[in-house]
Amino acid sequence: KKEVVPMGFNIKNYKSPKNNLNPKEWNKIIKRKDTILIDTRKPFEHNVGSFKQSINPNVENFRQFPEYLKKFNKKDIPSLYVKFKELVRFSKTRSLLGVPPIRRDLIKRNLYLVTNSIVVTRGCPHHCDFCYKDAFFEGGNSFYTQAVDDSLKEIDRLPGSHLYFLDDHLLGNKKFAKDLFNGMKGMKRVFQGAATVDSILNGNLIDLAAEAGMRSIFVGFESITEENLSRCNKLQNLNKDYTEVINKLHDLGIMINGSFVFGLDGDDQNVFKKTVEWAISKGITTSTFHIL
Secondary structure: OOOOOOOOOOOOOOOOOOOOOOHHHHHHHHOOOOEEEEEOOOHHHHHHOOOOOOEOOOOOOHHHHHHHHOOOOHHHOOEEEEEOEOOOEOOOOOOOOOOOOOOHHHOOHHHOOOOOEEOOEEEOOOOOOOOOHHHHOOOOOOEEEOOHHHHHHHHHHOOOOEEEEOOOOOOOOHHHHHHHHHHHOOOOOEEEEEEOHHHHHOOOHHHHHHHHOEEEEEEEEEOOOHHHHHHOOOHHHOOOOHHHHHHHHHHOOOEEEEEEEEOOOOOOOOHHHHHHHHHHHOOOOEEEEEEO
């Protein structure tokens, strides 16, 4: 396969195994004396936790790994198993495929205001300077989704009608969002989510969301000045008509929770009053103000 982080050479005459190893088989194999286990993750990840008998090759990327392998003589080593990132393959690809259902039976629902919270994606496709996302997802994919069928199954398991999507950007993957909202039609759900200005303006995803039951949305306006948006890499908001976004959401019957950031380089002492007055004048129902 063509990987996200290639090792720099082609593997010839490779035959995919007919059957995958189950956990018990894997544990049995790594305990064999003739098995050498190499942890190809970054050194700091290895130090956090790894298999007891695994070797740390101290490689910073997979292009360095072929050179490390040259020290091994194939004739002297009957078995060579490599611990990949996420135990999958030579890649920094992250995935939600195969993740088991959440043990919601462990949640004491009476202790929470919002009990039907759900996350069907991880991260966000954008790279705003003030956001935690790039630091949190460093070293691999910073945006990926669950399989739509798995998401719909999880939704179907939840009691009641209200859902709270905690995803950073529910509309971030157009195909996933489209299939998700189409699949939710007829489920009689009412839900909240988060999205960006451009994803609301472009295409009909927000219309599909409304038809599926979206009634509230968290929108990252962040600043009402173009200078701030440009300087903090909020490129998806540049040259976008905020009023058009607000009107579109109101027409669809979707309540707006506007997100704003104070303390950006272009802000002065008037930014607080100016931003609040702007939000009120536009009819934004609720707002979240973040201070850097």
